[in-house]
Amino acid sequence: MQLLLLSNSTLPGEAFFHWPADHVSAFLNGRKRLAFVPLAAVPGQQPDYVTKVRSVFAAMDVELVPLMGEGDMDALLAGCDAVAVGGGNTFHLLRSLYRNGLVRSIAQRVRNGIPYLGWSAGSNVACPTIMTTNDMPVVEPPSLRAMHLVPFQINPHYTEATIAGHGGESRDQRLSEFLEVNPAMPVVGLREGSLLHVVDQRTSLIGRDMKLFRHGRPPLIVENGSTFRTDLTDLKNE
């Protein structure tokens, strides 16, 4: 299984998809037909989103096959040699994936070897559940269970920063609530501008350090450039 799971598409002040472009191009490694799922965007924004993403991949000489609207998505997917799931609202994405039978069909094809690229919401749905998304639950998916392509949760756009003078919970508080009620599930806090490259049982971190949250242990900072087991069991606190 090959996955490239990005925290985010775009860093503030940079052009759309600038930071990950070279990593993504290397990951696709010559594949030319990329199924693209824009379903994290709300419907009115999907066409513009496809246009924007298409131009990014055209520059890599990769043809985009959007999975949206009606039509037989599994057949479209069958004609592609990689799949990408874009960001937006994770609840909207997961509901749409279920409605189109894509939770199962994407997961199956990825388990059979086609590369999976996700960013933000697209990384959330590669996890066991979407319970560590930052998004607002603007619609209700039939379940919070997702594709479970990796055995841990990702919190994309991870940051310790909070809004000055604002009393809402910090990200760390939210994740510690998650761990208390889901003590068996580790969470990777994946900072903007970083990604996980998963190749079967080995995963590499590229971009910035990450913060690993596990129940009953202090958070563990994992250095940029580290490679570790995909089940994270070799990442140990001192």
Add this chain to the structure above:
Amino acid sequence: MQLLLLSNSTLPGEAFFHWPADHVSAFLNGRKRLAFVPLAAVPGQQPDYVTKVRSVFAAMDVELVPLMGEGDMDALLAGCDAVAVGGGNTFHLLRSLYRNGLVRSIAQRVRNGIPYLGWSAGSNVACPTIMTTNDMPVVEPPSLRAMHLVPFQINPHYTEATIAGHGGESRDQRLSEFLEVNPAMPVVGLREGSLLHVVDQRTSLIGRDMKLFRHGRPPLIVENGSTFRTDLTDLKNE
């Protein structure tokens, strides 16, 4: 129906529950037994939360009856003359309310006249759904539908502020996604340090201005101190 729906319990730098204490005391208007729902806190934090809230209400000479653990919650509720639902994680709260039959039994008693006080997650669950919470979906409630005591959504802790240098969605972006997929439902952006006081068909805003989001219209700033119809239909853009 009488509701006091607070954006938040506590302003940064102030003692717990300082800002709303006088409003809450006036709202309770001599009632002495307050059923308190601490179920937005994750289980390990509920006892401390009850202790903290109990001392706030003791200072108002109000006895707190916590609804938590096992026991017949409806019977406990029946012995109280007001109900309060505290903040924490809205998903955890709603799942716990469903598990204990409290979605229906609290709503029924409030419709029959006992005053309802909520803050943060406790304000979210007074709405038709919890789809405008800011919280992380750390557990999966059987439904996102909530008590529907008011005919609009509240976004508590509302702010236009964002984290500098961070690419995550702003609150306004999230709410505009909500409106696109739920065009019939208005959302009140309720700033920290403010509350809605609902008495049947009339609602007053106390604390700070609020921002009303409706599909297809620009957001409307409603001034602190305004009184309007609870269905919000007399709040008009120029």
